[in-house]
Amino acid sequence: MPPTTSTNITFKSRRQQKIWERQRKETEAKKKTSTSYVNQAPFRYAERNFKSRVPPPDFSQVVDFEKMQDHSDIIVPVQLTDDLRRLSSVFGQCEAPCRDAYVLKNVPGLIIIPNAFTPAAQRSLIKQCLSVYPKPPNTSNLDTHYIIPDTGIWPLYEAQEKGTLKPTDPEYHVPKKVVVDGSSSTYSDDEDKEEEKEPPRMAPTACSDDFQPVIKDPKPDPLPAPGVPLLSPSEMVRKMRWITLGYQYHWPTKTYHLDRRYPFPADVADLTKAVVTAVENIGHGDWINQYKGEDFNAEAGVINYYQYRDTLMGHVDRSEMNMEAPLVSLSLGQSCIYLIGGLTRDTVPVPLLLRSGDIVVMTGPCRKAFHGVPLIMENTLPDYLSNNDQYEDAPDWKLFGDFMSTSRINLNIRQVYPRHQSEETVQ
Numbered sequence: 016m017p018p019t020t021s022t023n024i025t026f027k028s029r030r031q032q033k034i035w036e037r038q039r040k041e042t043e044a045k046k047k048t049s050t051s052y053v054n055q056a057p058f059r060y061a062e063r064n065f066k067s068r069v070p071p072p073d074f075s076q077v078v079d080f081e082k083m084q085d086h087s088d089i090i091v092p093v094q095l096t097d098d099l100r101r102l103s104s105v106f107g108q109c110e111a112p113c114r115d116a117y118v119l120k121n122v123p124g125l126i127i128i129p130n131a132f133t134p135a136a137q138r139s140l141i142k143q144c145l146s147v148y149p150k151p152p153n154t155s156n157l158d159t160h161y162i163i164p165d166t167g168i169w170p171l172y173e174a175q176e177k178g179t180l181k182p183t184d185p186e187y188h189v190p191k192k193v194v195v196d197g198s199s200s201t202y203s204d205d206e207d208k209e210e211e212k213e214p215p216r217m218a219p220t221a222c223s224d225d226f227q228p229v230i231k232d233p234k235p236d237p238l239p240a241p242g243v244p245l246l247s248p249s250e251m252v253r254k255m256r257w258i259t260l261g262y263q264y265h266w267p268t269k270t271y272h273l274d275r276r277y278p279f280p281a282d283v284a285d286l287t288k289a290v291v292t293a294v295e296n297i298g299h300g301d302w303i304n305q306y307k308g309e310d311f312n313a314e315a316g317v318i319n320y321y322q323y324r325d326t327l328m329g330h331v332d333r334s335e336m337n338m339e340a341p342l343v344s345l346s347l348g349q350s351c352i353y354l355i356g357g358l359t360r361d362t363v364p365v366p367l368l369l370r371s372g373d374i375v376v377m378t379g380p381c382r383k384a385f386h387g388v389p390l391i392m393e394n395t396l397p398d399y400l401s402n403n404d405q406y407e408d409a410p411d412w413k414l415f416g417d418f419m420s421t422s423r424i425n426l427n428i429r430q431v432y433p434r435h436q437s438e439e440t441v442q
């Protein structure tokens with residue numbers, strides 16, 4: 016067969032030409048979506064705005080709960096049914112009650128409770144999120160590739176910083192998991208969270224119509240990738256992207272391992288129940304949240320660790336059999352822009368500025384709304400989390416403050432089973 020040509024390129028075969036043309040079309044399509052804002056769903060348009068470095072994002076529509084007067088047309092102040100600090104000690108000791116919350120006129124079901132935790136309570140939660148919760152059996156993104164010691168990584172990082180753990184010590188490098196020869200991973204670690212990647216093709220995703228929260232298919236653990244590097248403890252802690260609490264989550268299929276449930280941290284369960292109790296009967300217009308705090312069980316949680324420039328792409332959390340129960344989400348550390356949209360990406364999302372200590376509660380219709388985090392706002396760490404100061408409640412804060420100087424932590428908690436049902440009664 017004679018070589019075929021396309022423009023000035025010579026091809027050895029027709030097949031090669033076809034491949035080349037397909038690739039060219041794909042590249043052009045990609046270029047189009049990345050350089051022009053035309054034909055983009057409003058949610059994607061907003062994501063691109065906040066991810067842009069040059070030109071800088073347009074922040075003019077951002078809702079800042081410290082400047083309420085600017086948003087009185089879209090935000091309604093409400094009073095929680097009870098003081099959070101009375102309902103749970105995890106919010107911290109403080110004379111002032113915590114009852115101020117806000118709802119958005121155009122996002123039914125969304126409730127924001129700004130500044131819900133005292134500085135000491137935030138320090139305590141951050142310490143737990145970094146040094147206590149990320150221990151086996153709780154799973155993190157690092158587990159796919161590394162054998163995490165029972166202590167977790169944090170004590171190794173502390174020892175490295177103190178100089179008591181040296182690169183030549185055997186514990187310095189957390190061992191890698193062995194790659195089984197000849198097997199290729201169906202999923203890569205990069206695909207296991209809804210970051211700026213296409214979701215894996217083989218499974219329906221939590222945003223697709225054929226998605227089922229319960230599937231009979233096997234849920235194989237992602238396989239370790241060959242070639243992951245051995246890292247120092249300080250590098251390892253900054254590679255932590257997420258951990259899961261309670262029912263463990265299978266990212267590739269976006270369903271829960273209902274047979275893999277680990278103990279849920281009591282303080283997080285306690286504060287979440289308090290939040291769900293405090294938002295009873297809160298809402299606006301057509302939607303008033305009626306879910307009872309007493310019916311809420313914290314059964315699954317995700318802790319997201321964001322470094323500067325990390326983003327979380329727009330998605331819907333609908334892996335829970337119970338989609339009536341509120342989802343409670345806490346922000347700690349650097350501020351972020353949080354986009355809250357509607358049932359599809361075609362609804363124009365509202366950008367919210369979330370600060371350390373803010374709580375977002377997604378109730379009723381908002382449980383099915385698209386949301387995401389397109390921007391971590393640099394240099395927004397509150398002074399009370401700084402690594403330069405001494406704190407009576409946290410004498411060892413320096414290292415935690417170092418970590419938080421470039422990080423945001425989000426903790427979100429869900430109920431998996433319908434109310435009055437549990438693992439035992441459902442099976």
Ligand SMILES: O=C(O)CCC(=O)C(=O)O
Nearest residue numbers: 317319332344388425427
């Ligand atoms: O980081 C956040 O505030 C949101 C996290 C989130 O939506 C998720 O983990 O599903």
Ligand SMILES: [Fe+2]
Nearest residue numbers: 330331332386
């Ligand atoms: Fe989410």
